[in-house]
Amino acid sequence: MKTEAVEQWDLYEITLPGPSEGNPFREVELAALFRRAGRELLVDGFYDGDGVYRIRFMPDEVGEWTYVTRSNVPQLAGMQGRVVCTPPSTGNHGPVRVAKRYHFAYADGTPYIPFGTTCYAWVHQTDSLVEQTLETLAQSPFNKLRMCVFPKSYVFNENEPPLYPFEGCPLTDWQFDRFNPVFFRRIEACLYRLRDLAIEADLILLHPYDRWGFAQMTAEEDDRYLRYVVARLAAFRNVWWSMANEFDFMEGKNDEDWDRMFRVVQDADPYDHLRSIHNGARFYDHSAPWVSHCSVQSGNMEAGKMWRQNYGKPVVFDEVCYEGNIEDPWGNITPQELVHRFWRGTVAGCYVGHGETYLHPHDILWWSKGGELHGESPSRIAFLRQVLGELPHGLTPAEGNWRWQDRAVMVEGRCYLFYFGPHQPSFWTLPEGGPWHVELLDTYQMTRGVLVRHAEGGARIRMPAKPWQALVVTRR
Amino acid sequence: MKTEAVEQWDLYEITLPGPSEGNPFREVELAALFRRAGRELLVDGFYDGDGVYRIRFMPDEVGEWTYVTRSNVPQLAGMQGRVVCTPPSTGNHGPVRVAKRYHFAYADGTPYIPFGTTCYAWVHQTDSLVEQTLETLAQSPFNKLRMCVFPKSYVFNENEPPLYPFEGCPLTDWQFDRFNPVFFRRIEACLYRLRDLAIEADLILLHPYDRWGFAQMTAEEDDRYLRYVVARLAAFRNVWWSMANEFDFMEGKNDEDWDRMFRVVQDADPYDHLRSIHNGARFYDHSAPWVSHCSVQSGNMEAGKMWRQNYGKPVVFDEVCYEGNIEDPWGNITPQELVHRFWRGTVAGCYVGHGETYLHPHDILWWSKGGELHGESPSRIAFLRQVLGELPHGLTPAEGNWRWQDRAVMVEGRCYLFYFGPHQPSFWTLPEGGPWHVELLDTYQMTRGVLVRHAEGGARIRMPAKPWQALVVTRR
Numbered sequence: 001m002k003t004e005a006v007e008q009w010d011l012y013e014i015t016l017p018g019p020s021e022g023n024p025f026r027e028v029e030l031a032a033l034f035r036r037a038g039r040e041l042l043v044d045g046f047y048d049g050d051g052v053y054r055i056r057f058m059p060d061e062v063g064e065w066t067y068v069t070r071s072n073v074p075q076l077a078g079m080q081g082r083v084v085c086t087p088p089s090t091g092n093h094g095p096v097r098v099a100k101r102y103h104f105a106y107a108d109g110t111p112y113i114p115f116g117t118t119c120y121a122w123v124h125q126t127d128s129l130v131e132q133t134l135e136t137l138a139q140s141p142f143n144k145l146r147m148c149v150f151p152k153s154y155v156f157n158e159n160e161p162p163l164y165p166f167e168g169c170p171l172t173d174w175q176f177d178r179f180n181p182v183f184f185r186r187i188e189a190c191l192y193r194l195r196d197l198a199i200e201a202d203l204i205l206l207h208p209y210d211r212w213g214f215a216q217m218t219a220e221e222d223d224r225y226l227r228y229v230v231a232r233l234a235a236f237r238n239v240w241w242s243m244a245n246e247f248d249f250m251e252g253k254n255d256e257d258w259d260r261m262f263r264v265v266q267d268a269d270p271y272d273h274l275r276s277i278h279n280g281a282r283f284y285d286h287s288a289p290w291v292s293h294c295s296v297q298s299g300n301m302e303a304g305k306m307w308r309q310n311y312g313k314p315v316v317f318d319e320v321c322y323e324g325n326i327e328d329p330w331g332n333i334t335p336q337e338l339v340h341r342f343w344r345g346t347v348a349g350c351y352v353g354h355g356e357t358y359l360h361p362h363d364i365l366w367w368s369k370g371g372e373l374h375g376e377s378p379s380r381i382a383f384l385r386q387v388l389g390e391l392p393h394g395l396t397p398a399e400g401n402w403r404w405q406d407r408a409v410m411v412e413g414r415c416y417l418f419y420f421g422p423h424q425p426s427f428w429t430l431p432e433g434g435p436w437h438v439e440l441l442d443t444y445q446m447t448r449g450v451l452v453r454h455a456e457g458g459a460r461i462r463m464p465a466k467p468w469q470a471l472v473v474t475r476r
Numbered sequence: 477m478k479t480e481a482v483e484q485w486d487l488y489e490i491t492l493p494g495p496s497e498g499n500p501f502r503e504v505e506l507a508a509l510f511r512r513a514g515r516e517l518l519v520d521g522f523y524d525g526d527g528v529y530r531i532r533f534m535p536d537e538v539g540e541w542t543y544v545t546r547s548n549v550p551q552l553a554g555m556q557g558r559v560v561c562t563p564p565s566t567g568n569h570g571p572v573r574v575a576k577r578y579h580f581a582y583a584d585g586t587p588y589i590p591f592g593t594t595c596y597a598w599v600h601q602t603d604s605l606v607e608q609t610l611e612t613l614a615q616s617p618f619n620k621l622r623m624c625v626f627p628k629s630y631v632f633n634e635n636e637p638p639l640y641p642f643e644g645c646p647l648t649d650w651q652f653d654r655f656n657p658v659f660f661r662r663i664e665a666c667l668y669r670l671r672d673l674a675i676e677a678d679l680i681l682l683h684p685y686d687r688w689g690f691a692q693m694t695a696e697e698d699d700r701y702l703r704y705v706v707a708r709l710a711a712f713r714n715v716w717w718s719m720a721n722e723f724d725f726m727e728g729k730n731d732e733d734w735d736r737m738f739r740v741v742q743d744a745d746p747y748d749h750l751r752s753i754h755n756g757a758r759f760y761d762h763s764a765p766w767v768s769h770c771s772v773q774s775g776n777m778e779a780g781k782m783w784r785q786n787y788g789k790p791v792v793f794d795e796v797c798y799e800g801n802i803e804d805p806w807g808n809i810t811p812q813e814l815v816h817r818f819w820r821g822t823v824a825g826c827y828v829g830h831g832e833t834y835l836h837p838h839d840i841l842w843w844s845k846g847g848e849l850h851g852e853s854p855s856r857i858a859f860l861r862q863v864l865g866e867l868p869h870g871l872t873p874a875e876g877n878w879r880w881q882d883r884a885v886m887v888e889g890r891c892y893l894f895y896f897g898p899h900q901p902s903f904w905t906l907p908e909g910g911p912w913h914v915e916l917l918d919t920y921q922m923t924r925g926v927l928v929r930h931a932e933g934g935a936r937i938r939m940p941a942k943p944w945q946a947l948v949v950t951r952r
Contacts (some may be wrong), residue, residue: 300778302776324900325904327904328901332899332900332902334898336901403803422813424801424810425805426801426803427837429803458804
């Protein structure tokens with residue numbers, strides 16, 4: 001029995017030779033039971049083609065783990081091993097979890113404030129474009145990326161992907177029970193790169209934008225696909241499961257199907273990664289226990305606080321329209337409007353995502369293919385991220401003062417963030433308590449400066465009577 | 477029996493001497509039954525002080541009317557007369573009615589497109605300020621004015637009014653059953669002046685902003701007051717009844733009280749003027765049969781179309797926040813935001829009202845006291861009014877094309893008004909049908925010009941990729 005080392009929340013992989021005849025994807029069952037100090041985690045393995053089987057493990061506790069494999073194939077069963085889990089290295093904070101009910105933190109307790117963007121089909125573009133996307137992300141404020149497992153067929157997305165998820169002929173028939181390991185390795189390579197950039201992969205498992213048939217698989221095929229994806233990818237600490245983009249636009253699947261698929265993912269994932277589902281025109285019931293947070297498509301930022309309260313979960317506005325200039329209204333708001341929606345969502349106690357859809361001579365729109373960012377909003381979003389990063393984690397919408405409604409998040413008595421949007425007051429009354437230090441921010445010009453160094457509680461301070469201002473009020 | 481002449485929808489007044497002893501306001505009943513060609517209208521009279529009684533009649537049909545008075549005082553009963561109603565003169569279109577279910581028109585069929593503003597307490601200011609307000613209104617785009625019968629006590633509204641509606645001592649006790657005719661004559665003089673400016677008076681009968689006790693009268697007192705106001709003012713063709721401003725902020729009155737008071741006004745008004753009620757935090761049930769249209773306080777322009785559908789009545793956003801710079805969020809939006817809300821409400825098939833709250837060295841804020849306008853929105857609202865006035869009356873929200881949702885009103889196949897708000901498309905696909913003439917408007921810069929002179933139905937036209945644009949698309 002050999003012993004190997006892996007750092008906490010990193011990926012430890014067991015590789016086993018096994019049968020390649022028949023259909024191993026369908027016929028071979030494989031798992032490993034990991035044990036440590038009375039705890040047991042059952043981790044599914046998967047067939048990676050060419051007679052190779054793998055089991056991937058993400059230890060969540062430092063110390064010695066042992067495992068033993070299980071399989072319906074004698075050759076793969078009963079293999080034992082020992083893994084020593086070492087403390088995480090710098091920058092490894094573990095997977096992101098829900099924290100303080102409405103917020104997020106890494107497993108080690110480090111706050112995580114989502115600033116997402118979308119490059120839905122970036123893994124399905126050329127290698128050079130994939131590299132360019134990663135370079136752009138490295139320079140961006142974004143720490144979450146919505147991306148699809150399956151390729152995308154949609155306006156501006158007419159190109160074939162370099163690889164397909166299944167064996168078979170693209171135009172005639174797929175073998176939905178034979179996965180293409182090379183396709184998944186490409187995704188895994190991208191997940192590693194995102195992980196190194198501290199970017200969470202909000203992985204979209206199903207979506208309606210399809211011309212290959214991947215959106216019309218049977219329930220059995222869907223479930224097998226989901227189990228395969230989870231077995232391959234759950235050990236990546238930066239993976240979130242987004243069951244679908246615009247789930248309600250997928251014909252042939254009803255809410256019971258989505259309930260079932262959620263549970264398939266939940267059951268197969270020993271690490272309980274975040275799970276959500278993104279709506280088109282109507283919401284899934286986000287109160288279901290298998291939904292970790294509300295992934296919302298809506299420009300109705302005002303409603304965020306209500307959804308937060310109704311569902312008792314974090315609300316992430318994953319789509320609020322994109323900065324851009326295409327014809328579709330979802331893809332042509334101004335950078336000013338997108339930045340406003342970020343701030344407006346923030347003071348509703350929610351989180352907001354970015355996307356960009358400027359016309360491009362070769363149809364390389366960031367929103368789906370990645371490439372370069374051209375807009376004015378990312379630098380402003382970076383400004384917001386910097387501001388929020390300096391404030392206490394998990395600010396709560398301010399209640400009780402009607403002037404503050406939908407205009408402030410706070411830690412009562414300690415810190416307030418006010419955002420005024422299109423309002424331009426000449427004066428503003430500070431909270432009771434204090435004394436307060438007041439900083440004025442221009443959310444679009446990205447300027448900040450001390451407005452009042454020391455103000456008593458309830459003081460009425462002069463404001464610049466301009467739109468898009470914010471105040472950071474902290475106790476001195 | 478004398479015969480006099482009055483033009484259609486003008487005010488014909490019968491003056492009768494009568495008793496002044498006791499309390500005529502309470503004790504004397506007076507009405508006149510007007511008859512014409514089998515029709516009968518019972519019109520209440522009122523005591524105007526000093527032994528003078530009046531009955532005011534607004535004939536709605538050309539021709540000869542006869543009347544006979546009724547009273548519990550023999551001296552006032554059985555008086556007969558004849559009134560010849562002549563055709564209306566130029567500019568007299570009669571009272572405004574609901575038209576085409578969701579819209580308004582004058583009684584003669586002339587379209588009326590409401591562009592309201594607010595000067596809640598203007599009649600309670602000095603004469604010179606009243607004159608200045610009227611001068612400003614004459615130069616403005618506004619054709620509806622929300623104004624209170626009772627004086628107003630509120631922030632920026634600390635001055636005492638020149639007159640009070642009741643006899644009694646301001647600081648001790650009012651005689652709520654003795655009206656002050658001089659007070660009401662002042663309001664009537666203002667109604668005449670508004671009428672001459674073709675401005676509808678959206679008369680607010682009750683409101684919570686009070687330090688005199690007028691908001692705390694008993695049900696009996698409220699009803700007597702309402703009947704007196706209606707008897708005095710219903711013959712003004714430019715009167716609308718707004719039961720209250722922020723009705724739900726009036727403590728001590730419940731929904732049954734409002735139901736009852738609505739019916740008091742309805743029963744007392746032989747001309748069936750428009751009736752509405754304006755909300756604070758919650759809506760009255762606008763589906764009640766005595767509500768002619770929804771008078772809404774809300775900045776949620778997106779919801780307008782839903783309310784329109786739910787209530788099956790016109791929706792007038794009478795308060796969407798005011799252009800200004802005061803501390804209160806309801807009074808400090810930018811002119812850009814207010815103009816956006818006007819256009820946004822318009823393409824939801826609704827109507828929107830203005831108000832202005834810039835700080836003033838003498839607390840003369842237009843919103844309540846009138847005076848001068850200082851903002852940038854009125855000229856833009858004039859621009860919108862001009863545009864709408866050139867289009868067919870009663871445009872309907874465009875359905876069926878998701879890109880148009882909340883972005884267009886139309887007469888199908890004939891005319892479309894698109895408004896893009898913070899959206900900045902580079903292209904836009906025209907409706908099927910045509911051929912189309914396309915005009916591009918900048919709603920804030922107030923520019924307009926032909927974009928395409930002749931385009932086929934379904935053509936994709938180039939757009940400037942700027943925010944705050946609108947298109948007028950008409951069939952050629």
